Amino acid sequence: MISLAGRDILHAWSRFVLTGMGLGLLIGVTLSMAGIYRGMVDDAGALLDNSGADLWVVQKDTQGPYAESSSLRDDVVHSVRGMPGVARAANVTYFTMQVARGALDVRAMVVGFEPGLPGAPGALVAGRRITRSHYEAVADVKTGFAVGDTLRIRRHDYTVVGLTRRTVSSGGDPMVFIPLKDAQEAQFLKDNDAIVNERARSAANPAFNRPGIPGLLDAITDSQSSNHNVNAVLVQIAPGLDAEAVAEPIRRWKHLTVFTRAQMEEILVAKLIATSARQIGMFLVILAVVSAAIVAFIIYTMTLGKIREIAVLKLIGTRNRTIAGMILQQALGLGLIGFMVGKTAATLWAPIFPKYVLLLPGDALRGFVVVMAICALASLMAIRAALKVDPAAAIGG
Amino acid sequence: MTHPTHGIRIEGLRKRYGEGDTAVDALKDVNMQVAPGEVVGLIGPSGSGKSTLLKCLGAVIEPTAGRMILGEQTIYDNGWTLPDLRALRRDRIGFVFQAPYLIPFLNVTDNVALLPMLAGQKNAVARARARELLAALDVAHRAEAQPSELSGGEQQRVAIARALANQPPVILADEPTAPLDSERALAVMRILNQMAAQYRTAIIVVTHDEKIIPTFRRIYHIRDGKTHEEAGEGRAIDLAPAHA
Ligand SMILES: Nc1ncnc2c1ncn2[C@@H]1O[C@H](COP(=O)(O)OP(=O)(O)OP(=O)(O)O)[C@@H](O)[C@H]1O
Ligand SMILES: [Mg+2]
Numbered sequence: 001m002i003s004l005a006g007r008d009i010l011h012a013w014s015r016f017v018l019t020g021m022g023l024g025l026l027i028g029v030t031l032s033m034a035g036i037y038r039g040m041v042d043d044a045g046a047l048l049d050n051s052g053a054d055l056w057v058v059q060k061d062t063q064g065p066y067a068e069s070s071s072l073r074d075d076v077v078h079s080v081r082g083m084p085g086v087a088r089a090a091n092v093t094y095f096t097m098q099v100a101r102g103a104l105d106v107r108a109m110v111v112g113f114e115p116g117l118p119g120a121p122g123a124l125v126a127g128r129r130i131t132r133s134h135y136e137a138v139a140d141v142k143t144g145f146a147v148g149d150t151l152r153i154r155r156h157d158y159t160v161v162g163l164t165r166r167t168v169s170s171g172g173d174p175m176v177f178i179p180l181k182d183a184q185e186a187q188f189l190k191d192n193d194a195i196v197n198e199r200a201r202s203a204a205n206p207a208f209n210r211p212g213i214p215g216l217l218d219a220i221t222d223s224q225s226s227n228h229n230v231n232a233v234l235v236q237i238a239p240g241l242d243a244e245a246v247a248e249p250i251r252r253w254k255h256l257t258v259f260t261r262a263q264m265e266e267i268l269v270a271k272l273i274a275t276s277a278r279q280i281g282m283f284l285v286i287l288a289v290v291s292a293a294i295v296a297f298i299i300y301t302m303t304l305g306k307i308r309e310i311a312v313l314k315l316i317g318t319r320n321r322t323i324a325g326m327i328l329q330q331a332l333g334l335g336l337i338g339f340m341v342g343k344t345a346a347t348l349w350a351p352i353f354p355k356y357v358l359l360l361p362g363d364a365l366r367g368f369v370v371v372m373a374i375c376a377l378a379s380l381m382a383i384r385a386a387l388k389v390d391p392a393a394a395i396g397g
Numbered sequence: 398m399t400h401p402t403h404g405i406r407i408e409g410l411r412k413r414y415g416e417g418d419t420a421v422d423a424l425k426d427v428n429m430q431v432a433p434g435e436v437v438g439l440i441g442p443s444g445s446g447k448s449t450l451l452k453c454l455g456a457v458i459e460p461t462a463g464r465m466i467l468g469e470q471t472i473y474d475n476g477w478t479l480p481d482l483r484a485l486r487r488d489r490i491g492f493v494f495q496a497p498y499l500i501p502f503l504n505v506t507d508n509v510a511l512l513p514m515l516a517g518q519k520n521a522v523a524r525a526r527a528r529e530l531l532a533a534l535d536v537a538h539r540a541e542a543q544p545s546e547l548s549g550g551e552q553q554r555v556a557i558a559r560a561l562a563n564q565p566p567v568i569l570a571d572e573p574t575a576p577l578d579s580e581r582a583l584a585v586m587r588i589l590n591q592m593a594a595q596y597r598t599a600i601i602v603v604t605h606d607e608k609i610i611p612t613f614r615r616i617y618h619i620r621d622g623k624t625h626e627e628a629g630e631g632r633a634i635d636l637a638p639a640h641a
Binding site for chain 1: 448451452455457458483484486487488492494495498500501502503507511512514515516520543559569571572
């Protein structure tokens with residue numbers, strides 16, 4: 001027996017390939033959407049990995065430092081270091097801002113870190129580590145900076161001395177690492193006008209500007225412009241200890257909130273990314289419905305165009321099963337072409353996306369199964385129409 | 398190959414459409430007998446029951462009463478005697494329609510070979526059979542062509558080859574010459590006569606076509622659901638060879 005479906009596809013191949021390509025682009029978009037979600041989850045994982053921390057100590061009753069803002073005094077780290085099971089602890093600041101790159105600016109997450117401690121940039125892909133205590137930076141390659149470039153954060157210029165890769169915020173923004181002190185200053189630093197205004201306001205306030213107490217006004221303006229806060233303390237625990245067991249005393253004694261790695265992942269993936277994931281889920285559903293509608297429509301019209309041939313095929317003794325199989329195979333063939341085009345398209349255009357698109361083979365496989373299932377479902381209407389054809393219709397009235 | 402020896406016989410065939418007040422008795426008393434190798438005409442005015450008779454013979458609608466004997470086998474005796482009418486149509490009845498109705502996505506050979514394939518023959522055997530028939534019908538040179546690449550006459554010859562493919566004892570032809578001019582119509586009739594003789598097939602040709610009526614040796618008139626037999630002029634064999 002010959003493959004009727006295959007012959008029909010060959011006969012109408014141009015229509016088939018064009019439809020398959022249209023469907024393929026839809027499938028490509030679908031796979032990319034899934035890839036964007038996977039990329040977000042992976043970004044979150046990379047963020048946690050890059051921090052090098054086992055525990056995140058944050059402001060009490062917040063879900064900081066990534067999902068909510070959190071502010072701690074920078075001397076908290078000393079008492080955390082004294083807690084049992086804590087191997088190393090470091091202050092860290094995070095804030096997202098536009099970093100000036102020449103005339104343009106890039107969105108980046110500025111990380112203030114203490115060299116050699118958790119939170120410091122990991123492996124460099126170019127350049128060197130920060131050696132001076134001020135105004136040097138290590139940037140993720142996605143910022144577009146090269147070693148030797150100058151970037152501007154608030155009022156200070158920083159020299160890029162090293163580059164990292166895949167160091168991104170949970171939102172996918174590339175990181176710029178600068179020394180903690182600089183970051184503390186930058187995070188809370190006001191611009192010159194603000195400082196001048198503030199000074200003038202303080203000077204005009206008789207409570208602060210007391211002729212009898214020299215130096216008071218200076219001390220006040222000083223405290224207004226310097227900052228001793230950080231967003232979190234990153235903790236590495238001693239090997240072999242249970243993270244929760246180390247976290248619990250810190251929570252109890254220091255009145256701080258402490259998250260383990262597992263809890264942090266839960267916050268990032270289940271809460272921070274949840275809305276985006278639902279958004280993407282909606283898209284996937286819509287795309288699936290649209291794809292199904294396209295396949296159903298095409299297969300249905302192709303079948304209606306063959307009613308006479310189907311009547312003849314039935315009259316000369318073709319089984320219903322054979323005819324249904326022919327239509328089903330055509331739908332699956334369309335799905336196969338669509339999937340191959342879609343997979344190729346998604347792979348080709350993934351690097352062009354501004355955010356990380358992670359195409360997992362497992363997702364592709366699942367996508368393939370779903371596409372085939374959708375095509376099979378979509379062919380039902382056409383199969384029903386074909387099975388209703390009366391073989392007597394081939395004999396004139 | 399064993400040639401059919403019995404042709405087809407129809408006795409007292411009746412067909413009623415619908416029930417009660419709206420019932421239509423399309424066939425009231427049809428009696429026909431066509432011998433192997435014979436081509437008979439079936440003519441009658443519009444609404445006389447020609448298509449109904451073809452559909453009963455073609456096992457796509459069920460008669461109401463009577464008997465139909467195909468070859469050595471009674472296929473209908475106040476009810477179908479066979480469980481599988483689809484296989485009956487596939488193996489034992491050939492169909493030729495007003496238009497060729499070839500399958501557009503199969504080439505000429507496979508259009509013919511499809512029937513033996515459906516009947517379970519190996520592809521190579523089915524294609525060999527198809528090529529043999531295409532040669533007999535003088536279209537062997539177009540064996541690899543697509544149906545859309547053939548002339549109307551060539552298409553109709555391929556359709557006849559398809560009807561013969563499983564060597565049925567009977568071929569039912571439904572206005573096979575209606576769209577053809579008189580020369581081509583006569584050529585088709587000549588081919589049908591040749592094939593009937595060569596393959597010992599009984600052929601029933603339903604027609605309105607004045608041009609081909611003189612070619613029949615025997616004609617069944619059907620009027621108001623009843624058949625009457627009469628002798629025809631039988632000039633088919635005298636026709637000068639012409640190409641469709
Ligand atoms: N499906 C049906 N239901 C009810 N009545 C029908 C049906 N098919 C045909 N008839 C009736 O049966 C009678 C015979 O119809 P049939 O189609 O066999 O005629 P015909 O000889 O083929 O006519 P024509 O030459 O116009 O094609 C007509 O009166 C017709 O109206
Ligand atoms: Mg009719």
